Amino acid sequence: MRLPALLFIVLNPYSQAQERRPVDLVLIHGTVVTMDADRRIIEDGAIAIAGERIIAVGLSSQVTSEYDARKVIDARGALVMPGLINAHTHMAMSLFRGLAEDRSLEDWLQKYIFPAEAKNVTADFVTWATKLSLLEMIRGGTTTAADMYYFENEVADALKEAGMRGVLGETVIGFPAPDNKTAAAALTYTEKFLTRWKDDALIIPAVAPHSIYTCPEKLLKDSAALARAHHAPILMHLAEAPYERDVSRREHGTSTVQYLARIGVLGPDLLGAHCVWLDQADIQTMTHSGAGCSFNPSSNMKSAAGLSPVPEMLAAGVPVGIGSDGAASNNDQDMFREMDLAAKLQKFARMDPTALPAEQTVAMATITGARALHIDKQTGSLETGKKADVIVVDTGAPHSTPMYNVYAQIVYALKDSDVRTSVINGKLVMENRKLLTLDEPAILKKAEEYKKQVASSFTH
Template identity: 40%
Template sequence: MNKPCDLIIEVRWLVPVEPKNVVLEHHSVVVQAGRIIDLLPTALARQQYQPLQRTVLDDSVLIPGLINLHTHAAMTLMRGLADDLPLMPWLQQHIWPAEQRWVSHEFVRDGTLLACAEMLRAGVTCFNDMYFHPAAAEQAVAQAGMRANLGLVVMDFPTSYAVDAEDYLHQGLAARDGWRGNPLVTASLAPHAPYTLSDASFEHVVMYAEQLGLGIHTHLHETQDEITQSLQLHGRRPMQRMVDLGVLSPGLIAAHCVHMTQDDMDLLRAHGGHIAHCPASNLKLASGMSPVAAMQAAGLNIGIGTDGAASNNRLDMLAEMRLAALLAKGVAGDATAVPACQALSMATINAARALGLDDRIGSIEVGKFADLTALRMGDIETLPCYDVLSHVVYVLGREHVSHVWVSGDLRYQKLPQQDGLYANIEAMELREISSKWYKKLKQSQN
């Protein structure tokens, strides 16, 4: 007698990510109570299981849901607000003044929902955020039905959200207490950057992280100016300062890591920290190009992030994955650097490992949650296909995403010649959000 299950997804190709460099043909994923309970040839799945629902995707490839390891989701409302500027003028003259005037609970809820919709359309099932009003972000994440790690921002200088480091910590931890019933949402402490926190503030962050068992998510070694300033003010590079303050640990996600010496890499590796590589943002702000191949050779775990839409202009992890692979080859002068299978791992299992979620997501394995993304492979621009893994990284784009599941629940679907449909988001709501905040932000820039 066939065993009952909730869902079977039948696909032409399946890329589990773990084990690496494997492509399975004519396979099915069997899902029960949100988790993968079997992975087997489709012919056998039909013999052994009776699903409540069956999804047949004869011309598609199934991959783990993509994980955006570094973003500021609510800043999607600032997409294109101040382009073609270096990081500090961009922040100081445009972004921070706009945030001071407009950022609120409503702004963050609306901006995060818009970001969630964009990420789902690009096959992203989980993101690692860093922004103000995390309780508002959680509301949007809950509506979208996505998985997220929400960073509780900490800085020394006042904003419309908090007045000092202790206030940021108090506000963030109170928000965390409010969403503990959401199994899709976790939290980390998010000290903004070495140049926005004092030693004492970093020490407080480390104390709370250790007491509460939380990870730390921060910007680190993003620009050469950051390093020069650290040498002038602290007599050491930011990485060494973070070591001395106890920030480096297996729970650390360091965003960017563009300007890295071998000593920096060795320090980060010795303390078990992880990197969120953001190639498009680094290029757009002229921050530099990360030595990804060298960092991988040093044994560092590297995931991929988009950064916020204000400094990237899109939350497209498929495009980011392709750029990361291509840029690594150019920087290293080595066409074998970051091959396709490695780039996909960076956008999935590596990112899950950095978040401490690799026992739950990041690969298609029995026992893990069914966070899955299907991409069409039958469109003209995808033909012919000699290597499925290569196609996923170098050919397919977010326009090819057809289905996205989180814990076995279908959260986004796009059929050919149709608009994309979300489980819990209406396109009209997104358009109204965009129009409302566009008018306010546009007026303030004039």
């Protein structure tokens, strides 16, 4: 007797077999911390990656049944989470680490850093100093960095070589700089920089007017106009310290935020670094403008710049990320430490243990930081269609055992040295703590050579 067709389909063991789709990489058997809108945490989870994008997030059993990977990474005993986003740094300042300590921001900049830069910063210096920061960042789980410095073409080249994602701002400043001696030259250089890196897979070029106290009004306006003509982000220091607050009040009759809004610079394409000296009116102006902010706890504590009103900004809808600042003012690029300090500093200053809870802090270092940089459609969470920026973080060390709450563990217990593997834009850049894109011995050797040069420049 011939079976009906429908019944045959049910009984035939081959009828429902699906051919598994080929992919480049699958990470399996980890605790997947998605940081998506639902904050899904998937035990025994997996993600599949094809090219530069995530194409599946789910249970290991589901993902492995649907995808055939060229390479499989077993993340058992680890978290699989979005790569960390360093929302403000100066990577090439790593070679000034420890140069001038325990000073006010004004003295530190005017008497030490600006002179040191004038004497030492060249294209080659920036290349090697950036690579030194990248060693630390990749080892510590950072997959995106927002940078402001000089010779930003060299910064971009170093990031491309390392495989790091970056929002990179060429610094425009109102006095002769190492790469450009006039404002006109700086703007011309920056326009070429924007054109060269437009639509790059890893590099988002930006314009970075340093601050209101180093840039005259015309230069601020010209920088913003250049950025907007090229649909590029604007990165700048904003309301960073009492010194800047006093300059703004004296010269402009208002706060930094209100001044930038008045002259048309503040907007949804701007990321303000620090945002310490903001009152409620400033926060509302930031909210309405659509601008983002970077909270830099270590740097602000060390320079006694003050406490950024982060909970108030977040409550008002201002996207706030976390940044390390440069190694000359921090003195490292450890985003796990920055998360820990970000939460604890807000709690301590307010005498409120509920301020800036762990889950919100992790979001600031991932999806909210991406939103502050206006790149949240690309990265910041583990979701189908997004760029594959993923880290695998071990949880089995004594300092992270046992684990009851994933977010608390990330913020208060885990360390940068717990990062096992890093994937950026779908490419492995570190596997089992082995760096795959950078020559660490060569970089460290070059750093020691430059140390002698920098030290010598301050003794003659």
